[in-house]
Amino acid sequence: MTITTALDALEQVLGDRLSRSKPDLTAHGQSESHFPVTPPDAVAYPRTTKEVSQILSVCAQHSCPVIGYGAGTSLEGHTAAISGGVSVDFRDMAAVIEVRAEDMTVRVQPGITREALNEELRATGLFFPVDPGANATIGGMAATRASGTTAVRYGTMRDNVMALEVVMADGRIIRTGSAARKTSAGYDLTALMVGSEGTLGLITELTLKLQGQPEAIGAATCAFGDIEAAIAAVTATIAMGIPMARIEFLDAASVAAVNAHSKASFPEMPHLMVEFHGSDSAVAEQAERFGEIVADFGGSDFDWATRAEDRSRLWQMRHTAYWAILGWKQGAKAIVTDVCVPISTLAQAVSETQADIAASPIPAPILGHVGDGNFHAILLIDPDSATERAAAKDLAARMAERALALGGTVTGEHGVGMGKLDYMTAEHGAGWDVMAGIKRALDPQNIMNPGKVVRTNG
Template sequence: MSIDAAIRALAPVLGDRLSLSKSDLAAHGQSETHFAPTPPDAVAYPRNTKEVSTIVKICSEHSCPVIGYGAGTSLEGHTLAIQGGITIDFRDMANVIEVQPEDMCVRVGPGITREALNEDLRATGLFFPVDPGANASLGGMASTRASGTTAVRYGTMRDNVMALEVVLADGRIIRTGSAARKSSAGYDLTALMVGAEGTLGLITELTLKLQGQPEATAAATCAFGTINAAVDAVTATIAMGIPMARIEFLDAASVAAVNAYSSTAYPETPHLMVEFHGTDASVAEQAERFAEIAEDFGSTSFEWASKTEDRNRLWHMRHHAYWAILASRAGATAIVTDVCVPMSRLAQAVQETQADIDASSITAPILGHVGDGNFHAILLIDPDNAEERQVAQDLSARMAKRALDMSGTITGEHGVGMGKLTYMADEHGAGWDVMGQIKRAMDPHNILNPGKIVRSNG
């Protein structure tokens, strides 16, 4: 492997779009969570698929690692250059290529963020529904198979990516899928790439499903006396078939952090945040039915937000809950858990997780997209305290084991990256070895985001 040789070969191709600046390298070596800074050796800024292909071909010739980079919002160290190499930043491929309103789909570059896409779509009456909270790039969202607050109604990236353009490890450019709504033509290469975290190829274009903007939208917050009551209300709501657009859970510690961070005054008890989409009549009916369920489970306050600015304020607070929780302990970093269980086991999973946290020596607020059984504990630690880190890692491992014992998964939406490698064998067994075989077949020199998803020798 010769990273330096790859950089020398790339310099005349990219000119000043190949950066060796220390500040640029440092910016691309950061993680949103607890991982140590790991900068790449250079950062490349391609403008089109052909340039990405050229970069990858040169890196392949020199066995130089290549790491894709979007908005840098991932939580499991996905974009860290742990073996050095070249980071490919897709900021200059952040365009809307073509909107196809009749087919309700759009072609975009990988660097465009979900907020920028929806701003561009406003005049069409359509929108892209997947909302992971962070203003992530769509290429990154596809690479981690992201979901978020609206997945309970609209699905995850798995359900909303129709086709891709991908550069493979040898520089070949392939297209997967189509604008058709279904196909049975061979292996589903689109599904293979969605969630591969850049270990099998670099996404350079996406075709995405769009939805019609709802005629009416209403949101609300409701407080409960206990975690169990709030989670049981979620389970009952889903069982009743009420088509929620969002149903989010925050425990008392999360609400307290949000109050302090956003200058709000919610009762510091477990809360649900909900949203309904549809016609005026259907939204009113859904909201009334949910209010009755919440009341049955002891909801102590119910605040509606029907104006756009009020709803935006509500979801802004929810989307910034992670930062609010971090700010609740000065100087803290976090190990962020991300388990997902069947709805029938959700209340038990949350209750047992809370009991584990209460018995530990660290603070760990719980929140999540409980409408599909996905929740997180934000394990706050002093980054220099080895004992606290070990306590958090033990809690995370117990959560992962519990999820698997309940026929769930170790990650509902954040992906594997570096952080969840140790749990992959437990979830997939021999299937993890098959993933390694696919990786070796498609990337024999192991240059694409090495050290992520599969075994280190994968």
């Protein structure tokens, strides 16, 4: 077998850092979502870019699939080894290479997590702002073009990655971008690789933009009588130009799950969670203006937090909401939707989604980063129930179709993986064929994370 031959050759390169143990294979075939366990044939643990290049050279020679692996927090089956092959785990490439405080940039290896990076940056007065909630690796965040709670102010990974080092399917090592803040030199290969989900190459180094730690931070929660009022408050806040760092939405069901999981006592009503960054006076002014908007739309229980420990507790509850919701139904698996629509159509999208859920046989709490039009329904199913799975798939399809009809996208931050493939033609039309053409040009053997993002027909 060609894969077996490739693994034998890789053992000569990596020694005992090529694992074929069943626990390792199972761990690297698991998913946070509903996809079945799909293990690779081996797991490689490289320590240098040169070793990654050697891995890909060997795999290209033997037509062996290669799947990049970070923290395993993806939700669309990105790391499933559906064709077997080698999972390349970047746990041993997790260093901060260089901090350039005067340029507000940092160079890192892909295996470092966002929390570890910000811990390393603490003494510099700088931080990396993209926060998807899960403690994902920076390489994985770039590969899926992740965003999260702070995107409304600081942007997504697309906006914060300046340059990359990438090992291509044939083992070539290329560098994209530079430490300069802008360029007009040729095709934007950095943008191509960010969001490519390991289907074009493996990222081995990243240059990132940093932000200054704000002088003051204030956070608050507020409850609303219904979803429509909460979303209207979001739209009004954005229209007034109030510079929010975060603005998150949880429906009543999400709040109930968070209460049970975190032993909190929020009223079981739709909630907004907001955060402002700036000077003491600016944060106070922003909070006051936001409070007026909340009152205009009938919001109540405006609970303001400025102490670091209170803010941390608040956002920790938001970040664990997915697992709180998952635990709400015993033994459930989740099909996670991830649509994003223009702000002007957000209220319609959320309201119609809520009506669809009410008419379905499964629970599906709604939450999301509504400041940029991105929201999720966590569709809870009994994994052994074909009826519930079908109902969830129908709900997800209706959400995707609605998002596209409203001028949006079927995935605002989780990526395509294999879970969103069926919607790509509807979203991109002939553009999806162009993506497949790029894939064939850069990975003619289709060894790089096959079966994700595009379909190449061989």
